[in-house]
Amino acid sequence: MAELNKSYDPKQVEDRIYQYWLDHNYFHAKVDPDKKPYCIVMPPPNITGQLHIGHALDNTLQDILIRWRRMQGYEALWLPGTDHASIATEAKIVEAMRKEGVTKDDLGREKFLERAWAWKREYGGRITKQFWKLGVSCDWERERFTMDEGCSNAVKEVFIKLYDEGLIYRGNRMVNWCPHCCTSISDAEVEYEAKNGNFWHILYPVKETGEMLEIATTRPETMLGDTAVAINVEDERYKHLHGCHVILPLLDKEIPIVCDEHADMEKGTGVVKITPAHDPNDFEVGLRHSLPIVRCFTYDGHMTGAEDVAAYEELKAKGKLSENEPEVLDCGKYAGMTTIDARKAIVDDLTALGLLKEIEPLSHDVGTCYRCHTTIEPMVSKQWFVKMAPLAAPAIDAVRTGKTQFIPKRSEKIYFNWLENIKDWCISRQLWWGHRIPVYYCDECGEMVVSKTAVDTCPHCGSKHMTQDPDTLDTWFSSALWPFSTLGWPENTEELKYFYPTDTLVTGYDIIFFWVVRMMFSGIHNMGDVPFRTVFIHGLIRDEQGRKMSKSLGNGVDPIEVIEKYGADALRFFLATGNSPGNDMRYSETRVESCRNFANKLYNASRFVLMNIEGHDVPLTLPEELKLEDKWVLSTLNTLCKDVTENLEKFELGIAVQKLYDFIWDCFCDWYIELKKTDLYSDDEQAAQNARRVLVYVLDKILKLLHPFMPFITEEIWQNIPHEGDTIMLQQYPEYTDALAFEREAADMQKIMNAITAIRTQRNEMNVPPSKKAKLYIATKTASTFEHGVEFFKKLASASEVEIGDDFNIDGAVTVVTADAKLYIPMNELVDKEAELKRLNKELMNTEKMLMQDEKKLGNPGFMGKAPAAVIEKIKAQAEREREKIALIKAAIENLK
Incomplete structure (x- = not known):
């Protein structure tokens, strides 16, 4: 049995212990028919990333669960891995x-992929290495990557399966297009940002x-691609225009007026322009009315021109x-402009023609690329798609029937x-890094x-x-297969049969x-069963002001820096303490x-404990003879x-860890150890040995209970006891x-502790030092209970002696009342009444003088008009503290009188 260092230094412990765990392969799980499996698959972080506080929260919660289940005797597999993150990595x-x-283009695809x-x-x-600093107990032998050979094989298998089932198709549909990433x-993956913009009210002449007709739009540059305007069939204002046409400004082009429910009679003028190639709602209107789809933007964010039309015509000629x-428009004078430059030019030209009625400022949410934050262009593009309706229905049913449960249920x-x-x-991406779509085209016949x-x-x-x-393929296509591709699918491996379905998925509500x-839906469709039984949703971790952490605010927290300063266990314990399923928490260094x-x-x-068992053979079993305080702590x-x-x-990890904190700090450290010092330091060797045995037994259990939350310090201490x-x-x-359910004894001990606490509180309020001893009289109907605590009252409540009876009538005594006893302490034994009154009155006078000075300043208009706000607030707070102190002093004086 080694000796613990004088003080705990996480830097000297954590790396050494983690390496010990790795060297002994303690994290590895294997198929064991004699044990019940428990499996978590790690939400794979991007290979582009580094550990942030969100990762720390998510993985701390997973590690708590996996360590707990492992200790419960499950064959616990926590399967780690990383995601190739197509867009982020390529960028x-x-x-x-x-x-x-x-x-x-300089490199070519093959060299780029190299x-x-x-x-x-x-x-x-x-x-991955940063996760080690956090203490996560993943089975690193089984670490996977979404583009490793096995996962890549699974991706191809699923693509072909869905295609053969008619659930994957290729077609021209509306997609979110990033002009910067060109995909x-x-x-x-579209993030919405509040931006200032305008409604441009444009006049369209009816032929x-x-x-x-007045039409308001936030994007005038799209009007070149208009192929209709829409009105509502029920709108009485425009009944006479059914079947009519408008002349599209700038292009002098005739386009129809169509009746469609998309035109909301309650919004604006009730007339909307329809640009099927550049708006998702307009695209659906276009399909309903068989409107032409005319593209006026290039895929890199410019207006189309003659070259784009020529390329389109060439494809058309080749069938x-x-x-x-979409047809492609030659935008004439606007061709080649960026969409923003074209907007300015179009607005200027509409103004010159007298067709711009009004510019109405507004703030609205604009879709941006989650990776580069460029404004998204809705575009009709030829892409690969998965039909979702047939896949969504079983996924909905699985949760409604309870096959998979969400925590919290909301x-x-x-x-x-x-x-629903x-x-x-849309599963195709115009990138080179990722799973290439397993489809081949004949250059000759198509x-x-x-x-x-x-x-x-x-x-x-x-x-x-x-x-x-x-x-x-979209990165999410491969990560959708994660719970089963990582276990060997499409091969029917022993791991797949043993660990699937996995048990718990831990993730934030934002994902x-x-x-x-x-x-x-991927697990149900490909495996015939849900991928996990429980989805444990946690909240986000925000800064101390409740703001979401972001690079722009500069309020992010680097968990590695926190670990360097305070240790991984401290960070983990904080993250668990503040956790409540589904709710956000705030980071606090304090x-x-x-x-x-x-x-x-x-x-x-x-x-x-170690110092007091040194040189003694202390078994891990409890002694036969247990005192009241032993039964209390054990119960x-x-x-x-x-x-x-x-x-x-x-x-309820946050509740669990709070209960552990309360027991360890209050019951074990502040009470039980103090209660047992009498036995440990007594001449009764049997009593001392019994105390050692209970102390070691309780400490052992504490360390095991706490281990999932604070793995490093618990391992370090446990190895030394x-x-x-x-x-x-x-x-x-x-x-x-049941053998340790000493409920009656625990209740009795609690009565004694309540009395000790009440006495100490009263003495503290009277400023009586602990060294000042006084006789204690205990009036109670349960004398036998309090007789067990005589030595505790002497040691912990500064009692010189203790007398217990049914009732006492003592003049000039301080009285303390609990639910089970009335406690009397002779006043003259506690304080020199006259000296204490003199001291209190002097302190009262000084405090009242300071308050008077502060109130004078606060009542002076000249001072209040010139002093800085911070100074005024400081004096106000100071005055309030002085008032509180005066009230306490007066109460103490009355107490003495």
Whole structure:
């Protein structure tokens, strides 16, 4: 048994212990038919990333659950991995190349991918190493990557399966297009930002009547792609215009007036322009009315021109245009302008023509790319899509029937809302880094072949000129398969049969539709069962002011820096303490520091135990003879075991850790250790040995209960106290036992402790030092109970002697009342009444003088008009404290009188 250092230094402990765990392979899980499996798959962080406070929260919660289940005897697998993050990773690599003066086109696809894989090898493992600092107990032998061979094989398998089932198709549909990244992105990857803009009120002449229709738009540049204007069929104002046409300003082009419900009679003029190629609602209107789809933007954010039209006509001539392929407009004088420059020019020209009626300022939410924050352009584009309706229905049913439960239950609303309103999922991305779509086209006849392996011969015409689709799949397509692809699917591995469905998914509420939904329908469709039984949703961690952490605000917290300063256990304990399912929490360095102080408190208490068992053989079993205080602490600990387990079962981690904190700090450190010092320092060796045995027993259980939350310090202490086994993390998690349910004794001891607390409070209010002893009289109907506490009253309540009876009549005594006793302390034994009155009156006079001075300043108009606000607030606060102090002094004087 080694000796603990004088003070706890996480830097000297945490790395050493983590390496010990790694060296002994304690995190590894294997298929064991004799044990019940428990599995969590880690939400894979991007390889571009580094550990941030959100990662720290998410993975701390997972580690608590996995360590707890492992100690309960489950074969617990926490499967880690990272995501290739197509857009983010490609953007970083392109940016690095830009600084070298190199472009993707300069390198070519193969050379670019070589560079991408080299980048992944160099930087991709950075976040994994940072997870080690946090103490996460992942099975690193099973670490996966969304583009490793197994996951890539699963991606191809699923793509082909869905295609063969008619659930994947290629077509021209409205997508979110990022002109900067030059790729489509999903609805879930569009972030909305409040921006200042305008409603431009434009006049469209009606061909048949000559009247002007007023149309308001936030994007005048799209009007070149208008193919209709819409009115509501019920709108009496425009009944006479059914079947009429307007002349599109600037292009002098005739377009129809259509009747459609999209035109809201209650909004604006009730007339809306329809641009099917550049607005998702307009696209649907266009389909309903068979309107032409005219594209007037290029994919890099400029207005289309003659060259774009020529390229379109060439494809048309070759018969390579598919259904709903947008026509391309030559924008004439605006061709080649950025959309923003074109907007200015179009507004100027409309003004010159007298067709701009009004400019109305407004603030509105604008969709931006989640990665580069460029404004998103809705565009009709030829992409690959997944039909979502057939996949969404089973995923909805799985939660409604309870196959998968959300914690908290209210999170289901987000899940249902997204699935019930889901659109087909655009899964193709115009990127090079990612899973390339397994589709091949014949350059000669246009035949399309979907294949897991490369196709070099056209099955239709025999041509050897086959080209693979250049696009890659949405990152979320591969991560949607994560719970089963990581376990070996499509191979029917032993791990897959044993660990799937996984048990718990831990994630933030901001990612329910990003990832949870996709894993649900993918797992059900490909595995025939839900991917996880429980989805534990936690909130976000915000700054101390409640703001979301962001680079722009500069309010982010680097968990590695926090660990360096306070230790991983302190950070973990803070993150668990503030956690409530589904609710946000605020970061507070002060609270992290308090958690570090808690670790020191436990460490120092453990050192006390170790110093007092040194040189003694202390078994891990309890002695036969237990005193009242022993039964109290054991019974309280026993209840704690039950409560903490129940809280963890309900994912109430914050409640569980608070109960542990209260027991360790108050019951064990502040009470029990103090109560046992009498026995430890007595001449009665049997009493001293019994005290040692109970202290070690309780400390052992405390460390095991606390281990999932604070793994490093608990392992360090446990290794130094009497123990069996090689690591605390494989010990049995403490359980409730009827044999230690000393409820009556615990209640009796609590009565004694309540009395001691009340006495100490009263003495403190009277400023009586602990060294001042006084006789204590206890009037109670349960004398036998209080007789057990005589020595405790002497040691902890400064009693010189104790007398217990039914009642006492003592003149000039301080009286303290609890629910079970009336306590009397002779006043003359506590204080020199006259001296104390003299001291209190002097203090009262000084405080009243200071208050008078402060109130004089606050009542002086000249001072109040010139003094800085901070100075005035300081004096106000000071005056308030003085008033409170005066009230307390007067109460103390009355007490003495």
